[in-house]
Amino acid sequence: MKRIQLTLVISTVLILGLQSCFHRVARVDPEEQMDISGSWNDVDSRMVSDAMIEQALSEDWLKNHMAAQKEQPVIIVGMVTNKSHEHIDAETFMKDIERAFIESKKVRIVQGGEKREELRGERADQQVNSSVSTMKQWGLEVGADYMMQGSINSIVDAYKREKVVYYQIDLELSNLETNEVVWIGDKKIKKYVKN
Amino acid sequence: MKKLHPYMAGLGLLLSAGSFAQQTNPDQNPNYKVSMDYYMENRQELTANQGQTSQQTYKAYDWTTHKAEVKQQKQDRKDELQKMRYQSRYRCSYGTNPYYPKSVYNTPYYSPYYAPLWYGAGIYSFIF
Numbered sequence: 001m002k003r004i005q006l007t008l009v010i011s012t013v014l015i016l017g018l019q020s021c022f023h024r025v026a027r028v029d030p031e032e033q034m035d036i037s038g039s040w041n042d043v044d045s046r047m048v049s050d051a052m053i054e055q056a057l058s059e060d061w062l063k064n065h066m067a068a069q070k071e072q073p074v075i076i077v078g079m080v081t082n083k084s085h086e087h088i089d090a091e092t093f094m095k096d097i098e099r100a101f102i103e104s105k106k107v108r109i110v111q112g113g114e115k116r117e118e119l120r121g122e123r124a125d126q127q128v129n130s131s132v133s134t135m136k137q138w139g140l141e142v143g144a145d146y147m148m149q150g151s152i153n154s155i156v157d158a159y160k161r162e163k164v165v166y167y168q169i170d171l172e173l174s175n176l177e178t179n180e181v182v183w184i185g186d187k188k189i190k191k192y193v194k195n
Numbered sequence: 196m197k198k199l200h201p202y203m204a205g206l207g208l209l210l211s212a213g214s215f216a217q218q219t220n221p222d223q224n225p226n227y228k229v230s231m232d233y234y235m236e237n238r239q240e241l242t243a244n245q246g247q248t249s250q251q252t253y254k255a256y257d258w259t260t261h262k263a264e265v266k267q268q269k270q271d272r273k274d275e276l277q278k279m280r281y282q283s284r285y286r287c288s289y290g291t292n293p294y295y296p297k298s299v300y301n302t303p304y305y306s307p308y309y310a311p312l313w314y315g316a317g318i319y320s321f322i323f
Contacts, residue, residue, distance in 0.1 A: 113245030
């Protein structure tokens with residue numbers, strides 16, 4: 001009887017001890033390149049944002065706009081269509097691009113979509129709840145000069161345990177008055193995956 | 196106080212209305228209002244998805260994923276067949292099928308213990 005009890009205690013201690021070995025969490029540098037499955041990940045998102053920022057802020061459309069209008073262009077972010085084979089949220093790299101634009105002080109960004117609706121809702125609330133001196137007025141929003149839209153496409157070539165995945169991310173800036181496309185930025189990523 | 200001339204008042208009104216109206220361009224399409232009215236009416240719907248990602252993904256053929264899916268389908272079919280075989284095997288043996296509650300078997304239709312002797316002669320269904 002005693003031997004059975006002893007065996008039970010030892011096995012319980014062993015199981016609990018081993019469990020701590022199976023589960024491990026570690027903080028890593030967000031800049032570190034870590035590829036596990038070969039799917040779209042943070043490294044790809046960062047590569048896209050870096051390339052797009054570099055292209056958007058250095059190309060002619062910005063100089064042309066400044067020469068014609070004498071003030072920074074205002075951009076609104078439109079929709080990005082993901083037509084690839086994976087679920088990819090473009091917000092990860094779009095936010096990096098927006099932040100870089102604001103920080104560069106060369107391009108201004110205005111809010112759109114759901115966030116703009118929320119702002120208008122708050123402004124409406126101010127009309128009945130805020131003091132007259134602090135309430136914000138209607139009809140003074142900054143109108144965008146350009147809209148940024150994009151698409152994500154992919155091509156997959158797989159055979160047995162080998163796979164080549166190609167992603168192409170395109171972002172476009174179109175003039176809101178004339179529909180003229182003034183800039184197209186792209187980033188191509190090709191991956192070779194062997195399982 | 197001097198009265199305002201009606202013509203002057205009309206001119207003032209026209210000028211103030213003109214300042215709010217869209218400034219016209221000599222090159223502007225004279226039918227622009229047709230398009231403008233359409234988009235003004237649908238603007239909420241057209242701008243609702245701004246800043247979002249529209250997911251229009253497709254299923255790519257992947258050898259390993261395909262192999263795993265075929266294996267899973269085979270396993271599912273095997274399980275389904277086994278379940279059906281199990282159900283049919285015990286349907287005849289009263290009250291032992293785990294997929295039916297006991298109460299189902301405790302009726303004259305299933306259990307010989309609950310059926311009267313004259314049930315087999317067809318009199319039971321005739322009376323009740």
